[in-house]
Amino acid sequence: MDSKHSYRREFLAKGLWATAGLLALGPLKAAFAENYPASKAEPDLLARVNRAKDPENLQGVEVGHVPQIKSPRTVKAGEPFEVEVMVGQKLHEMIPVHYIDWIDLYAGELFLTKIILTPHLTQPVFKTMVVLKTSAVLRAVEHCNIHGLWEGSKQVEVV
Numbered sequence: 001m002d003s004k005h006s007y008r009r010e011f012l013a014k015g016l017w018a019t020a021g022l023l024a025l026g027p028l029k030a031a032f033a034e035n036y037p038a039s040k041a042e043p044d045l046l047a048r049v050n051r052a053k054d055p056e057n058l059q060g061v062e063v064g065h066v067p068q069i070k071s072p073r074t075v076k077a078g079e080p081f082e083v084e085v086m087v088g089q090k091l092h093e094m095i096p097v098h099y100i101d102w103i104d105l106y107a108g109e110l111f112l113t114k115i116i117l118t119p120h121l122t123q124p125v126f127k128t129m130v131v132l133k134t135s136a137v138l139r140a141v142e143h144c145n146i147h148g149l150w151e152g153s154k155q156v157e158v159v
């Protein structure tokens with residue numbers, strides 16, 4: 001077979017695969033929209049930093065997204081204490097189409113640390129040690145690839 005026929009055969013085979021791929025996109029897009037309607041129902045989620053309307057009573061999409069901060073309420077100045085951050089009251093899922101890609105921790109406006117996640121074998125939780133000199137609001141900010149930015153906070157008093 002000459003190279004002209006070989007080229008034509010290869011071209012046709014690639015065209016068939018490309019067509020099959022395009023045909024498969026329709027059902028995939030429909031399945032995605034069906035499984036993740038929140039981004040369509042609440043497009044404003046992507047245009048702001050989201051916070052719980054009532055942190056003591058999370059509702060709807062807040063349940064899986066508002067970062068929860070576990071730490072003592074009072075600490076001693078200059079003494080390290082443990083802080084755990086978990087994304088959601090119900091831990092957010094970590095699958096390739098829907099996951100938390102990073103979490104930041106601040107003391108007031110001061111950036112403390114960041115964890116970068118992938119949806120492969122990780123969970124949106126981390127622990128770190130913090131040392132405060134004065135009372136501060138710990139703030140955790142996370143990013144969900146579908147539902148955008150979410151912030152949770154906790155006041156810690158230095159005594």
Ligand SMILES: [Fe+2]
Pocket residue numbers: 065092098099144145146147
């Ligand atoms: Fe999400």
